[in-house]
Amino acid sequence: MLQLDIHPTGRHFLQIPGPSPVPDRILRAMSLPTIDHRGPEFAGLGLKVLSGIQQIFKTKHPVVIYPASGTGAWEAALLNTLSPGDHVLMYETGHFASLWNKMATKLGIATEFLAWEGRDEHLPNAGSWRRGVQAELIEARLRKDTEKKIKAVCVVHNETSTGVTSDIAAVRQAIDAAGHPALLMVDSISGLASADFRHDEWGVDVTVSGSQKGLMLPPGISFNALSPRALEASKSAKLPRAFFDWAEIVEMNKTGYWPYTPSTNLLYGLSEALDMVLGEGLENVFARHQRWAAGVRAGVNAWGLPIQCADPAVYSPVLTGVITPEGVDADALRKLIHERFDLSLGTGLGKLKGRMFRMGHLGDSNDLTLVAMVAGVEMGLKLAGVKLAGSGVQATMDHFAGHPAPLPRKNAA
Numbered sequence: 001m002l003q004l005d006i007h008p009t010g011r012h013f014l015q016i017p018g019p020s021p022v023p024d025r026i027l028r029a030m031s032l033p034t035i036d037h038r039g040p041e042f043a044g045l046g047l048k049v050l051s052g053i054q055q056i057f058k059t060k061h062p063v064v065i066y067p068a069s070g071t072g073a074w075e076a077a078l079l080n081t082l083s084p085g086d087h088v089l090m091y092e093t094g095h096f097a098s099l100w101n102k103m104a105t106k107l108g109i110a111t112e113f114l115a116w117e118g119r120d121e122h123l124p125n126a127g128s129w130r131r132g133v134q135a136e137l138i139e140a141r142l143r144k145d146t147e148k149k150i151k152a153v154c155v156v157h158n159e160t161s162t163g164v165t166s167d168i169a170a171v172r173q174a175i176d177a178a179g180h181p182a183l184l185m186v187d188s189i190s191g192l193a194s195a196d197f198r199h200d201e202w203g204v205d206v207t208v209s210g211s212q213k214g215l216m217l218p219p220g221i222s223f224n225a226l227s228p229r230a231l232e233a234s235k236s237a238k239l240p241r242a243f244f245d246w247a248e249i250v251e252m253n254k255t256g257y258w259p260y261t262p263s264t265n266l267l268y269g270l271s272e273a274l275d276m277v278l279g280e281g282l283e284n285v286f287a288r289h290q291r292w293a294a295g296v297r298a299g300v301n302a303w304g305l306p307i308q309c310a311d312p313a314v315y316s317p318v319l320t321g322v323i324t325p326e327g328v329d330a331d332a333l334r335k336l337i338h339e340r341f342d343l344s345l346g347t348g349l350g351k352l353k354g355r356m357f358r359m360g361h362l363g364d365s366n367d368l369t370l371v372a373m374v375a376g377v378e379m380g381l382k383l384a385g386v387k388l389a390g391s392g393v394q395a396t397m398d399h400f401a402g403h404p405a406p407l408p409r410k411n412a413a
């Protein structure tokens, strides 16, 4: 066994926005014996998870499952659709959008990084890292591309570094309004199974996702949901690819198998997660996250601290970023809260380092775990000498008490 030098009592509060807490049900499912991935029993598992995950993405088209973290699935999306030197339009919503952009550059893709150009009142250097994708900027840029050189538009659905959930349907409309043939590729690594997402209806060509956020699994598997146009593009895409090549995987998946050893035990976990999420009903899952997010934001508002997302229309249902007052190091605060209350919060990433922290409210949580998270943060803020306008804990409790979750919450599985 892994020897931890301290063993606090009770549950650790893993309130980072992914990995999210893994339900016991999923951990138990994953403890089943590993079976022969080419044996007769395996196909049942393979076919079940492959069709279940289509329902989560809301797609009728293939979903590829990789034994890789979300970053691997980002790479797969680019490799399978693009050729060296291809021009791609990306949008800077935050740290994850920036990392995907950096990856594309490393792969030899010519990226153009669009961003909102305004100046922010609370964080003058935040640039576009407090807002969602402005679809009109994408439309305007595509209209100028009369030679149709831009091969793809890449955006992040739920920007986990900031807590902003962009309007993906609006991005599709912008591409169509410009009459442009570019593929639409979306990172919904932290949006899937927590925030409303519709691969087919929103005309997304490749959706990239991962296991350790809304799906409540440990890290280690990730996804590419495809469209017929993406599959078509993959036939002529020239970036070198082998392990990540869709063609062979999609072909073998038809019988419930993979060309290589899949992550058998993570697939047991995925099977269980699908039973839980689809049993509850996706729309109920989305509503549950929206309600939690509103409760946590009520707490932050009561403290009088600014929320990282500056546009209430695109508040994330998955996490809330909180800007600390000038001179209060958000990472020192996180460290204090971790040491004193065994509560992990998300760090400020990239250029937000030290200026904000992130509170996750996704997956296997409930009203009381979220009240506890708000309490841990409130105690930490007070210990750090931050003057609070009022009690966030009281506001979060009032919100949850005053907005009962719809009952009964059916969980058919």
Ligand SMILES: *Cc1c(COP(=O)(O)O)cnc(C)c1O
Pocket (backbone or CB within 6 Å): 018, 069, 070, 071, 072, 096, 156, 158, 159, 160, 187, 188, 189, 190, 210, 219
């Ligand atoms: C977590 C996350 C990633 C990175 O995924 P890994 O599993 O850490 O490789 C990328 N994009 C977003 C939006 C994420 O939330």
